[in-house]
Amino acid sequence: MGADTVSDNIADSIAAALERVETVLRRRPDKGLADDAPATAEWQGRTRVVARHANGKEMATDMPKELGGTGDEVSPGWLFRAAIASCAVTSVALLAAREGVALDQLEARVDSTSDARGMFGMVELDGTPVSAAPCDMRLHIRIAARGVSTARLRALVETGCGQSPIPCAVQIASPMSLHVQVDDA
Structure with missing residues (x-):
């Protein structure tokens, strides 16, 4: 199976999934409104903060050195x-x-x-x-x-x-x- 075929299959599966969702939303517009997963940010000291997704994934941020941070994170x-x-x-x-x-x-x-x-x-x-x-x-x-x-x-x-x-x-x-x-x- 070539790269183009794999890419086409992925695009087709995405299109099919989107079509299913759109069909449901046309029949049941109320299903379109949902609460988004919260983003929780916790101060770690100085200017470092860790943001957490409800699924457990984390991302650290920090400020640049000029603003008191380490500049080690985005x-x-x-x-x-x-x-x-x-x-x-x-x-x-x-x-x-x-x-x-x-x-x-x-x-x-x-x-x-x-x-x-x-x-x-x-x-x-x-x-x-x-x-x-x-x-x-x-x-x-x-x-x-x-x-x-x-x-x-x-x-x-x-x-x-x-x-x-x-x-x-x-x-x-x-x-x-x-x-x-x-x-x-």
């Missing part, structure tokens, strides 16, 4: 950009499978510009608070598929990213409530 900001990039790639790949497009290449890169003053609660000269959020984010997608037009691939990326949960959450700035529990030390 920063939370990088992890955020990685989530945007990986979610976009996943969504485009799923859409490609649904549409029968055999991809040869798909890569996303997210870069941003941030103002560190926001992390310190600093203000502009006019008293306006400096935001701790990135002030400019850019999602770059690189895609290739033999025999597929540039226009179709561009549309595939635009539609896929428009259906991608994390990029969409950033674009529409999903509201987030804050709940605080103070425990005895």
Whole structure:
């Protein structure tokens, strides 16, 4: 069995799985709404934090040396950009499978510009608070598929990213409530 055949079989199985889910969701739209697995982050001292998935997987973050960290782990900001990039790639790949497009290449890169003053609660000269959020984010997608037009691939990326949960959450700035529990030390 050649690499193309294996790749085609995987794409076919993904497309079939997505078709089954879509069929269920068309019949039972209420099944589309579900709570996502929580992400739990625990402070490990200094600026090191370990994030845990409900399935037990862990990922450590730390700040760069300039901000008091060790710089040995990725920063939370990088992890955020990685989530945007990986979610976009996943969504485009799923859409490609649904549409029968055999991809040869798909890569996303997210870069941003941030103002560190926001992390310190600093203000502009006019008293306006400096935001701790990135002030400019850019999602770059690189895609290739033999025999597929540039226009179709561009549309595939635009539609896929428009259906991608994390990029969409950033674009529409999903509201987030804050709940605080103070425990005895």
